[in-house]
Amino acid sequence: MSRELPPLNALRAFEAAARLESVSRAARELHVTHGAISRQLRVLEEAAGRPLFARQGRGVALTPAGQQLHERIGAAFGQLRDGWAALRRTQAQAPFVLGCSGSVLARWMIPRLERLGRDLPDLKLHLAAQEDAPGAQLPGLDAALLLAAPPWPRDWQVHELAPERIGPVLSPRWPGARRLRGQPARALCGEALLHTTSRPQAWPSWAKSMRLPAAALHPAQAFPHLYFMLEAAVAGLGVAIAPEPLVADDLAAGRLLAPWGFRRTEARWVLAAPARVEDARVEALAKWLRAELAVRG
Incomplete structure (x- = not known):
């Protein structure tokens, strides 16, 4: 031999x-x-x-x-x-370190942690709030939950979870709420609209999907994070623009209204993990997140 x-x-x-x-x-x-x-x-x-x-x-x-x-x-x-x-x-x-934005963490992940613990009891999840886009190597993370548009970095394995849908939301307590109810979407033209400095394209993207001229929308107060903008909307300070899952609980409780519904964008909810690592926990978490986004928004 x-x-x-x-x-x-x-x-x-x-x-x-x-x-x-x-x-x-x-x-x-x-x-x-x-x-x-x-x-x-x-x-x-x-x-x-x-x-x-x-x-x-x-x-x-x-x-x-x-x-x-x-x-x-x-x-x-x-x-x-x-x-x-x-x-x-x-x-x-070992702990599974999941990165996500502070807004996703506060408004979507934290309210679902108890259910996640019941459904995936062996997953020792550690959440890391990250406002900046993660690097191609996802340093310090086992995975990242993102709202992003392709193309993706080559070093990622990407599990697509759901398409992003955004729409205007406002509190029933906002003084303009009664006036806007039942009006077409163009009624927002001329209104002072809440927005975030981290995603300035949100309102123009929605306006384009509704065939409205983006120049007719008038951004008002800006907030550094989506979470702060949505808290301002819940407080009755104006009309905000938000991804549907992040306001689903507020809509169900009547704290916010979505008179014009939600429209798809080019972005996706994705779970990204390093392509070089084989970890069965990533697939299990992706399956759970996909089901949550599909059933409960």
Whole structure:
């Protein structure tokens, strides 16, 4: 036999077939076809220059050479499986650091933490408020919950959760609320509108979707964060523009009204994680977030 290692896929197929005493069971375990396992075994036998298996009823039995090889690589594969399992256990026990904006954290994530804890009890979530866009490497984070538009950085694995929908919202206590009820969207032209310095394009984007001239909208007081703007709207200080999920609870409680509904934008709710890391918790969290955004807004 050559001093070089044979193909690792062939060794893996051999170890599974020897341990399970069946090519078919090895194929099921490795999620490949029976023929693929048989081809890998032939590759290994050709490299060894001798047969490693003999037919035995519906299964296979090791030849003396096969037994000798299995005694050595079986232990090695066992150590690999144990090491990988230990790594996954360590990963599962570590806190999962999720970054998101302070507005998403305060108005959407925190109200749902109790439900998240019930639905994903093994996820030890640590939330990190971040106002700046995360770097391509997502430093210090296991994942980030974002409202953003593609294209995405190459270093991310992106789980799309829901399209973004935005719309104007106002408090029933706002003096202009009664006057605007039942009016078409163009009634907002000339009104003093609340907005954020972090997302100046929100009102123009909504106006375009409603076929209104953006120049007819008059931004009034600006707030550094969406959270502050929405608190001002709840306090009856004017009409704000917001993503639907961030005001869903206020709408349900009657603290805010959305007379003109919500319109889709080019942005998405996404869960982004480093592409280089395989972490089952990311998929579980993405599935939960997707369901929350779909059912409860």
